[in-house]
Amino acid sequence: MDPATRVHEGFLRRVAEGDLPVPKGRAADAGLAAADLLALFRAQVTSRQLDRMARVLQSKGQGFYTIGSSGHEGNAAIAHALRVSDPAFLHYRDAAFQIARAGQVPGQTPLWDMLLSFTASSDDPTSGGRHKVLGSKTLNIPPQTSTIASHLPKAMGAAFAIGMSRRMPPEQAEWPADSVVMASFGDASLNHSTAQGALNAAGWTAYRGTPLPLLFVCEDNGIGISVKTPEGWVADSLKSRAGLEYFACDGLDIVDTFRAAKKAADRVRRRRRPAVLHMGCVRLYGHAGADVEAGYRPRDEIAQAEANDPLIHTAARLIAEGVADAQGVLDIYTGIWAETEALAEKAASRPKLADAGQVMAALLPPKRDLPRLNGPDPQARAAMFGAADLRALDEPQPMNKLLNLGLADLMLETPGLVMAGEDIGKKGGVYGITKGLQARFGPGRVIDSLLDEQSILGLSIGMAQQGYIPMPEIQFLAYLHNAEDQLRGEAATLPFFSNGQYANPMVVRIAGLGYQRGFGGHFHNDNSLAVLRDIPGLVIGCPSTGADAVAMHRAALRMAREEGRVVVMVEPIALYPMRDLLEEGDGGWLTRYPDPGAGIAPGDLGVHGDGTDLAIVTYGNGHYLSRQAQARLADRGIAARVIDLRWLAPLDPGAVMAAVQGCDRVLIVDECRRTGSQSEALMTLMAEHGRPDARRIAAEDCFIATGPAYAATLPSAEGIVAAAREICA
Template identity: 45%
Template sequence: PKGWIAANFGDRAGLECFEADGSDLPAAYATAVSAAEWVRRNRKPAFLHLRTVRLMGHAGSDVEAAYRTSAEIAADFDRDPVLCTAKLLIERGHLSPADILDRYENKRAEVLELAEQVGELPQLDSPAAVMKPLTDCAEQAAAAAPERVDSDRRAQFVGSPLPEEEGPLTTALAINRALLDVLARYPESLVFGEDVARKGGVYGVTRGLMKKAGSARVFDTLLDEQAILGLALGAGVSGLLPIPEIQYLAYLHNAADQIRGEGATLQFFSDRQYRNPMVVRVAGYGYQKGFGGHFHNDNAVAALRDIPGIVVASPARPDDAAAMMHTCAAAARSAGSLCVYLEPIALYHTRDLYEDGDEQWLAPYPDPTTLAGNHVPIGSARTYGDGTDLTIVTFGNGVRMSLRVARRLERANIAARVVDMRWLAPLPVSDILREANATGRVLVVDETRKSGGVSEGVVAALIDDGFTGPLARVTSDDSFIPLGDAALEVLLSEETIEAAAVKLVSR
């Protein structure tokens, strides 16, 4: 509506507004310069409003005369910025009318010639040709490995003791130390999000990072997921390495289009001339005890898995969490990848695996000085055990549950191996298929929902690649996750996994 922009943004607190007539080139330029200088001087955002016109219809099928009067259309042509600039040049004595017309016609001829040349170029005539930006990025990302960092500079930045000297760590501490190493390795990296700086995150995962790296590189944002990912898009395309945090998986959907419609498409439509690298940290999944309902316990990842070209990491164990953060940062930096790094909240501070006090979920930090051996490439799975009766394929919280179930199965003389996929996009299909063929039976353990969950893709991949053995899956229900103990009624349980495993082996 007329006047809506000025009314909504002209006097908004915290947002300086600059306004000019977009048809007046000198005024538009001067106002834009003033806005940029104000932003740089005050380090605050500005709103630049240039009033202009839309000439002709929105598309070829849009006939303006059907809904606008001829007088309205003619008035807009009088405000054509090109025509107004031509008049200005003539009035100021810079060019004559003949000069203007010559320039206009010369430019028209140039554009038509270029259009003719482009029209004769080879067309995209195969799936491979269309998808080349995606496949090239994926290949480069798969080959990405963290760069070595000068040990003295790292020690000075990280401090003492170094992470690898601390002994076994929780998943939360491993992520924290990996982020600190990334900040030390890549000076252009930034960590930001809701409460990540002064508070150190809701779960303490980013605690101490601001003190080590400074408030210019680790900082708090507004509680606005669109603003967080929008900032990451701008930082990435400007040559920085943003590591934004979305505080809960359910809130990622508030800003999913920043990933789907912007970040993931930029390389594709620009043939990789422009890139939006980032590592989006997301605290998610279910099984969090005594805290929140659907918005703090959410297991919906389908909106991510169908976006072409993005990397979706899902670490469970502390050592994998650290190594995979290094891999994602390297892939973002070298290939321009947009990586989503899903962190299982329920495993952040878990210490024990089988029995209280056994501390078998803890793991030492992968020493960066021997990083080649600790590297976790994108699309590679991790296998626990060498059982020959059953292969359990899982990820996230399912890894801990499946390992516990595998021990109980062993007591029943069922030897199972557990495969942690670690990567949800791209799926580690070759590793899954190898481990599936090793036993001839596969149970997919999926903590996400039955419809639109991860297991659908795993089962389909196995069938597509020729696996013919007994195959089953167990998942959480198609439900939102309620408060308290009621959540356990719809989330996947160890009992369900065990029953399905026994049934599958008995076929």
């Protein structure tokens, strides 16, 4: 007999025979009335019947998801202990939580909505048929697809933002300033570095006295797929967390769970400090539909878990407290199954996504209804900069100085803009780009973070969902790899899996690429953008001059604020201090501060020169080297134009091809590694648009060395000249 049928028949038999456990305490003592008990039981049963139906639908080829919530239905009581306005970042076994919360809001149809999700119908109100996810905009449940707790860092960020919104309200707050953020995860996920990082970041933040109204919920069923959780491990691990208050409950008992959850939530709401609720529960039906639990778990253990079915415990309480008799309990159970069967048949016939256009329609969030900003106030700006910086605005400067001035302007113009990163405050960043900004705008807007990139990005995602515009800094491009899933699996996917209902507007600043002389090797010189280039919906900018950097950051902020976009600005470290171009002292790479309001949007290429012998298509440090080569080529009779892409994603094919039009030859110069570089896409673009003669120069497929060989594997001006002369011969 399959486990779903076995558990189902066991419930019917035990309720009918009165073979029920004896409940502890009374519901009224915990503040639960008879109507509350009935509502919670109905939510639990609805979740259970959905799990059963998911397997039926899959057997018919009509359903596509069978990781269920059976055994975890006690989390319905946690929903009852919280407010509907409290954002909930849910574990994938928390269907009962969402159903219980839906019962607190008139007009909700959770059974129908979840069946639409199971059958991948485009009518699904959460994801529009793109994925089976828990989530609801109305219920303040942002959808998650995480199985390894990657939603915990952004839950921490949301709690931070809610705590901050009391003293600095965002333009459009998503949640009230007295909200508590709830984030649930499993006992196996507790061991993942993402969960450990989020718990640590929450404790670290609380330890510093910063408000953080966050309630973690660890749902401990004692096993992760097939690997047992050591007895006592979860409790001992969570109890030892500095800065986190520990609570525990028996998830089989909705009264005990409600009592503990209410106490924990009230404590977090009042003290504005994080806590963790450890909920013991069981796992029924195995990990998922295809999982043969008997292949790795002793039968007596499986039987023991099934004997502790939380629905049996709740039924026992309803009967013991006179809320319903045995037949009434069975009527509820069978009645919800009949309703589930009828609705499942209808849901299976509802429309599905039919083509790529429909699937991609939610890749980008809808534009936000916000007033256009008109630049910083002139008087406030004059007071902020002072005489020295005002003079600098009128004189040619290197990129690091102009970026510093440009970021100050953006902070002044945009009250909801918040920066966060390692060493960006008092120190002003490794390269001084944020120097003086914390003194000007305060530590609440220029946040010195702990040393943890995933927490920096998670903080930013959560802040974005509360209505701020975060501008996190990743100290070096190589450090992004510690946290890339926060962009790939969380920030970029949220519009897609919420059908455009949620977004993560932010501008991520990353110091990167190569050509630093003798500094840091590949940890501080990382010439690969592959980790970013294949993330759908992500905007990637790479300025090469100071004026472009300022104008592009302005455009990036507009895209984030007005369009809800996730934008990554990769700033070439080697060009931060660059002053000269062709010879020492010529000041050829200095630029003037662009007029306030001037921006450079995607598709606006930088074209330098009007030569027709050769078009050099490049970006970043490649732009600098190509301009040097351009001058040397002119001395040899080759008239070249240099095309700076500026924006690497989205790439505008029409603009690129228009820029090379009329040139006899095309040379692509890419400082990133030959494999996985932008040049691969550009070569394909040229071939597809009638320029198969294009050639490329790229870095070797190698890491970067420290010392005199810092540029040995990278393109050089000399190499560009040699390649140009060869193809123009």
